[in-house]
Amino acid sequence: MIPLLQAQAPATSFWSEAFNSSELWTKLIITLIVGLVVMVGLLYAPIRARKPIVAFFTFISGAYWVLLYLWPKPIDRQPGEMPLNTVETVSFWLADSNNVVVSFTQILTGFLLGLGIFSLLKIHLTKISKGHKDAFFSIVLLASMGLMIWFGYADWFDRLGERGAMLDNRDNWGFTQYGRDFLFEGLLQQMDAAMFSVIAFYILSAAYRAFRVRSVEATILLSAALLVLLSLMGAVSFVWDENVKAIANGNPFILNFQLTEVAQWIRNTFQTSSIRGIQFGVGLGALAMGLRLWLSLEKPGSGS
Amino acid sequence: MKGNLGEKLQSLPKPILYLILILATSIPLFFPTEVPNEPVESTKDFYATLMALPEGSKVLLMSDWTGSTRGESKGAFRSIFKILIRRKAKVAIYSAADPQAPRVAQDAINELNMERKRKNLPTFDRWNDWVNIGYFPNAEAAINGIANDLKGAFGGRKDFPPNSPPRDVFQSPVLQGVTKVEDFPLMLVITASKTSNFAVERVSGRTPLAFAVTGVMVPETQVFYQSKQIVGYCGGLKGVYDLEQLMESGVNFPDKATAKIKSDKLGTIEGFPDPDNKGQGTRYYPTLHYALALMIIMIILGNVGMFLAKRGDKS
Amino acid sequence: MRITAGVIATIGLYSVLWKENKFYRFFEHVFLGLAAGWTMVALWTETLKANWWDKMVGTPAETGAAATNGMFAYALLIPFGLMGYFVFSKKHNWISRIPIGIILGLWSGQQVQVWWNTYGPQIDATLKPILPTTWDSLIVPSTNGLTPEQLSQVQSQIYFSQAVNNFLFTLTVVSVLSYFLFSFEVKSKAVKGINTMGRYLLMIGFGAIFGSTVMMRFTLLIDRMHFIWIEWLRDGVFPMISGR
Numbered sequence: 001m002i003p004l005l006q007a008q009a010p011a012t013s014f015w016s017e018a019f020n021s022s023e024l025w026t027k028l029i030i031t032l033i034v035g036l037v038v039m040v041g042l043l044y045a046p047i048r049a050r051k052p053i054v055a056f057f058t059f060i061s062g063a064y065w066v067l068l069y070l071w072p073k074p075i076d077r078q079p080g081e082m083p084l085n086t087v088e089t090v091s092f093w094l095a096d097s098n099n100v101v102v103s104f105t106q107i108l109t110g111f112l113l114g115l116g117i118f119s120l121l122k123i124h125l126t127k128i129s130k131g132h133k134d135a136f137f138s139i140v141l142l143a144s145m146g147l148m149i150w151f152g153y154a155d156w157f158d159r160l161g162e163r164g165a166m167l168d169n170r171d172n173w174g175f176t177q178y179g180r181d182f183l184f185e186g187l188l189q190q191m192d193a194a195m196f197s198v199i200a201f202y203i204l205s206a207a208y209r210a211f212r213v214r215s216v217e218a219t220i221l222l223s224a225a226l227l228v229l230l231s232l233m234g235a236v237s238f239v240w241d242e243n244v245k246a247i248a249n250g251n252p253f254i255l256n257f258q259l260t261e262v263a264q265w266i267r268n269t270f271q272t273s274s275i276r277g278i279q280f281g282v283g284l285g286a287l288a289m290g291l292r293l294w295l296s297l298e299k300p301g302s303g304s
Numbered sequence: 305m306k307g308n309l310g311e312k313l314q315s316l317p318k319p320i321l322y323l324i325l326i327l328a329t330s331i332p333l334f335f336p337t338e339v340p341n342e343p344v345e346s347t348k349d350f351y352a353t354l355m356a357l358p359e360g361s362k363v364l365l366m367s368d369w370t371g372s373t374r375g376e377s378k379g380a381f382r383s384i385f386k387i388l389i390r391r392k393a394k395v396a397i398y399s400a401a402d403p404q405a406p407r408v409a410q411d412a413i414n415e416l417n418m419e420r421k422r423k424n425l426p427t428f429d430r431w432n433d434w435v436n437i438g439y440f441p442n443a444e445a446a447i448n449g450i451a452n453d454l455k456g457a458f459g460g461r462k463d464f465p466p467n468s469p470p471r472d473v474f475q476s477p478v479l480q481g482v483t484k485v486e487d488f489p490l491m492l493v494i495t496a497s498k499t500s501n502f503a504v505e506r507v508s509g510r511t512p513l514a515f516a517v518t519g520v521m522v523p524e525t526q527v528f529y530q531s532k533q534i535v536g537y538c539g540g541l542k543g544v545y546d547l548e549q550l551m552e553s554g555v556n557f558p559d560k561a562t563a564k565i566k567s568d569k570l571g572t573i574e575g576f577p578d579p580d581n582k583g584q585g586t587r588y589y590p591t592l593h594y595a596l597a598l599m600i601i602m603i604i605l606g607n608v609g610m611f612l613a614k615r616g617d618k619s
Numbered sequence: 620m621r622i623t624a625g626v627i628a629t630i631g632l633y634s635v636l637w638k639e640n641k642f643y644r645f646f647e648h649v650f651l652g653l654a655a656g657w658t659m660v661a662l663w664t665e666t667l668k669a670n671w672w673d674k675m676v677g678t679p680a681e682t683g684a685a686a687t688n689g690m691f692a693y694a695l696l697i698p699f700g701l702m703g704y705f706v707f708s709k710k711h712n713w714i715s716r717i718p719i720g721i722i723l724g725l726w727s728g729q730q731v732q733v734w735w736n737t738y739g740p741q742i743d744a745t746l747k748p749i750l751p752t753t754w755d756s757l758i759v760p761s762t763n764g765l766t767p768e769q770l771s772q773v774q775s776q777i778y779f780s781q782a783v784n785n786f787l788f789t790l791t792v793v794s795v796l797s798y799f800l801f802s803f804e805v806k807s808k809a810v811k812g813i814n815t816m817g818r819y820l821l822m823i824g825f826g827a828i829f830g831s832t833v834m835m836r837f838t839l840l841i842d843r844m845h846f847i848w849i850e851w852l853r854d855g856v857f858p859m860i861s862g863r
Contacts, residue, residue, distance in 0.1 A: 016688035019677030028675065028691040035698035042702075042714050050713045058720035062728030068452075069732040099456025102449030104696065105725050107671045108718055109442040110662055111700025117655050118704065137644055141652040148656025156664045164464035165430055168414050182621050185411055188404070188653040189371030190625035190846070191646065194632040196372040197839035200329075200595075201322050201636055203832070208321060208602040209314070212610050217822050222603070224826025225833075229600055232542050232834050233593045234341030241342070252761045260342055265784070266823065272530045273788045274824030275523050276741055277795025277817070283738050284800075290730030293723045322636055329837065330844045334853070375842030376835060403661030404654075439665035445725060460669045460678070460687075471681060505733045508740070519835030523827045531744035533737075540831065541838040568762055568770070588841045595837040 055296035062294035064101055068094045120145075148183050155180040224266065231263030308616040313609030321602070328598045332591040339590050343546035346529050348567055349536030350543075351550040353514050354384070355573050357490060359392045362478060364488040364511075366447075366499060367409040368401035373496035373518050374408075379544040379584030380516035381412050381494050385428065386583075387551065390576060394478040395434040396488075398450075398458075400443035401497040410436050423580070435463040435478045443499045451506035454484050486511050493517075500525065508533040516543065541592055545585035552581045626851045629843055671696065745792050747785035752777040791820045 017024035045053060067090075074091045083089040124138035132138070154176040159167055166172045173181075213219045230236050240259040248254035255261065292298040343351075357363070369377030388395055399405035413434065417427040428434060437458055440446035449457035458479070462470035473479055481487065491507055493500045494516040501524075503513055508528075512535045517525045519540030528534045538547050553564040554575025560566060631646035677689030699718050706715035757779040762770055777785075798817030801810055 012688055015692060016690045017677075019679055019686050019689055021689075024676065024689045024691060028689070028694050031691050031694040032697060035695045036701075039698040039702060039714075042717075043711055054713070054716045054720045057717050058724035058727075061721045061724030062726075063724075065725065065728030066731060069729075095453070098452045099449060099459070101725070102445045102453075102457060103670050103674070105445035105722065106441050106449075106666060107693075107696050108699060108722060109445075110666045110671070111696070112703045112718060112722070113441060113658060113662055114700075115703050115706065117659055119707075120651070120655055122707070134644075137648045140645060141648040141655075144649045144652025145656040145659070146652075148653045149659050152657060152660030153664075156660065159464065160470060162467055162469055164470055165466045165468075168410070168417075168430055168464075170414075170418065181411075182624065183653055184404075184407060184657065186621035186624050187628055187649065188657060189374065189408065191628045191632055191650040191653075192371035192404075193374050193839065193846075194629040194843055195650065197375070197836065197843045198633065198636065200836040200840035201325060203836050204325050204599060204602060205318055205321055207599060207833075208316070208606045211603050211606065213607055214610075217818060220819055220822040221826045221829070222607075224823045225829040226600060226603070226826075228827050228830025229596050229833060232540075232830065233596055234542070234545070234589070235339040235593055237342060238340035250761070253758055255761075256758070264345075267526060267827065268530065269784050269787050270791055270820060270823040271523055271827040272526050273745075273791035274795045274820050275828075276527050276745065277792045277799070278821070278824065279524070279527060279741070280738060280792070280796050281799030283734055287730050287734045290727035292727075294727035296720075319637070325840070326844070329841045330848050333841070333845055333849055373835075373839065375839040403658050403665060406661075406665060407657075438669065439661055440670075441666055442722070444729065448729065460673050462669065469681070501737070505736050508736065519838060520828070520832045522831045522834075523824065527741065531741045533740050540834050541841075542834065584842075587845065588838060591841045591844075592834065592837060595841065596833065599833055599837070 051296075058296055059294060062290075064094075064097070066294075068098070144183075147179075148188075151176060151179040151183055224271070227263060227266060231259055237263075308613060310609045310612030310614070310616050313605055313612065315609075316605075325595070325598060328594045329591055332594050333587070336587065337590050338586065339593065341545060341549055341589075343550055343565055344539075344542070345567075345569070346526070346537045346539065347543050347546035348550065348555055348565070348570060349529075350514050350516075350538045351387070351536070351547060352555065352570050352573050353490065353512065353535045354387045354391065357388075357391045357393055360394065361391065361489050362394045362396065362482060362487065363388060364450075364485065364491045365395050365397045366491070366493045366495065366503060367397050367399050368405050368443075368493070368495040368497055368499045369518075370402050370404040370408050370496070375584075375588065376518045376541055376544065377494055377496055377516070378412060379541070379588070380538050380547070381409070382416060382583055383544060383547045383551065383581075383585070384492065384494065384516060384538075385413065385416055386581065389428050389433075394432075396437060396458075396473070396478050396482075397434060398437040398446075399439045400441075400446040400502070401495065401499045403439050403441075406436055406439050419580075429466070431463060431465040431476050431478075433478070435473045435476045437461045437463070437473055443497075444502050444505075447499070447502045447506045451485050451510060454482065454487075490514060495521075500528075504528050504533050541585060541588055544583075545589040548581050548583055548585040551575060552577050622846075622851050622855055626847050629847065745789060747788060748777050749782055749786040749789060750777070751779045751782040754779070790816075791823075795821050795824070 012018055012021075012023075017027060042053070071091055071094055072087060074088060074095060077092070077095070083092050121142075124141055126132075127138040128135045128142075155167075158164075158174070158176055163172065167177055211218075211222060211225075213222055230240075237259045244254065244258045248257075256265070289298065367381070369381065385395075397406070397409050399409065413428065413430075420427050430436070438461055440449075440457070446457070455474070458473055461473045463473050463476060464470050465476070474482075485491065485507055488511055491503065491511050491513050492515070493503050493513065496518045500515050500517060500521065503515075507513055513533070514535050515525055515528075515537040517537060517539050519542075522539035522543075525534070525537050525539060529537055538544065550565060550573075552575055555565050555567050555570050555573040556563045557565075557572055557575050559572070628646050628649070631642050632650070634640055635643040671693055673687070675689055675691065675693035678687045680686040699721070702714045703718045704715070705711045705713075708714075753776045755776075759778050759780060760773060762773060765773065794813045794817035796817070797810065798814045798821060801814055805811055805814070
């Protein structure tokens, strides 16, 4: 087992050193330097080696999950249990590595999220430095970003102390907490809600202008949509159903014509099955795409 | 506007349309009414699942909503917490879709606690009753990690005990004795994104799953519900309103004959009448009727216009 | 003040409905800036601190918990993360494909397991009986007033109407799937017929999705209107003006 893959080691080893020890910092700096040297080395990699390098990393990363799925799993493994044979050694190793692999994925994704921020900074700083006509808006964006970073971290630092939980109560708030709340809850969340709700206007306008009964498909689509819209209006369903109940007088066949029943029938018989058909198709596509990406048959992983 | 009636009917200017929509979604808000409603099966099952939790149960909650869908998700979140508080549940919250989500969830619980404090009700305390485990990027990998090695995935995450610096979440009463996802009798997902699909992919069959999803996700969630991969779900504003009514009336409660909400499938499930049950669902649902009616009218108007224009062309 | 600021920002963003204007652009940039700023905060406080830094350098002993060791190998993730930033280099942007390839590899490797976990139970749920088990009644009889035994007897049978529904269900799944799988030109008339039916049935699904989408978008708008008219104007501004 590679000790790196142990989530938390109680005793020190080659791979894990005590918190804040000089051994840890020495190894950490050496590792970082080695990593950076390898990265610089990649700058000089020959063109024909690029594709295999990318394909290698892609394959190795995917191989872990494929192995984890296909390899026999340990049955009723107890804490501290030693593996009995090679198969079990591999299965224990795969199980123990899970958290590290997931952790690596998240950290790497985190670093790549920073890429978006870096790109945003690059664009807007360039606009400001070149005196672009929209430079004012770039300043607004960077100022908002700076303020949120400032108040966000200040609030976080305040919470690290013993008063952390007390700051959930508004009575204990200071300037930092009010500032964070103003920016996050007062502006960001409200604007987020506004941005997403604007689509309601466009959807009404588009439906009014384009939702026409021009073909069989459009007619089916429109009928299904209208029925769903009606069934979402509880008051309409209630009035419709009460009338049907009065007419049916207990007749189970006529009771089927209640709006809730019809909507449920459409939902259970056609809607769920058609969406399931779509999902099967999408699922097969994702599976095929997954295999192509893993084996670097798809362009993004080819490095070409 | 030139042309015959058909063309006129098809060419209402956008600003007029927008104004009508604003009026249809604003005016009814000033006149609160209660509309009759029959909760759908999926929400009844959702409610039944929550109410079947033994008191003091530990629940894993993936909270993946932010301000963008607060119109639906916040209502669902608040109703679910009102039920969980009643069940004296202990809730472990984490997020995998959006970095804003943990703070949004935290603020929503704090708001709920402030209201409870004003009404002299016991608060739902951080650390003892709920912990915020934080945000995990790459939702697919995060849920995979939680499903395969919960202890490792949540290990090292900290939250705030009262009057103490942050401590490892596994020291909190919420996660005491929890080592794997199966230790939670229920996993709830309140989401506005694909993370519910990831939960089905990784967790279904390991522990019961129940979702609160946005309206647009209802059709795809119904697929999971029909195949019994999830035990129930609360979908969109209708789902929130259903949930609020279920909290008020229960199912087959006090008995099937006199119950307001009935079900052949479910037994008697208690309700807990309280004016506080009426939340976002009750406030918004009547207005939704006007908005949906407007949509239906506009679609019909456009089509009538098309037919009149065609007839005009022929004649 | 907080609510007023939120209302002004909301109106600012809604002003785009009239036309693109500076008021809108101002708030659009504030929104982007705040969202990016929060991502920067959450990236460290919610993710990298616990998942990366604390694991790499370890943590000191604290109340109720022993110290943890640091694992220096986590430092290797810095160069891998930095490789992503080569995307901005014209000459070496291929290097950015290494971390992206790792993420894609990790995603793709999970797809086999994902497929079966997700679709296995759904395939099972699609295989429904399409032949009735009883002809006592064509439709499911009323269950009012039945004893639990009688109810379970009724529920254990497949009535003609249920068999028809099950057949329609299976037919819809198969025809929609066929429409997707045979999207290239097919010569078989039977497959063409099924594909056409699949397209029609698909429209029912899309109609339902449209209806649900409308509900969602209108609800989000109602929430905004409630925020402006009720939370701000009725409950905030009016009491302030009237001194209540």
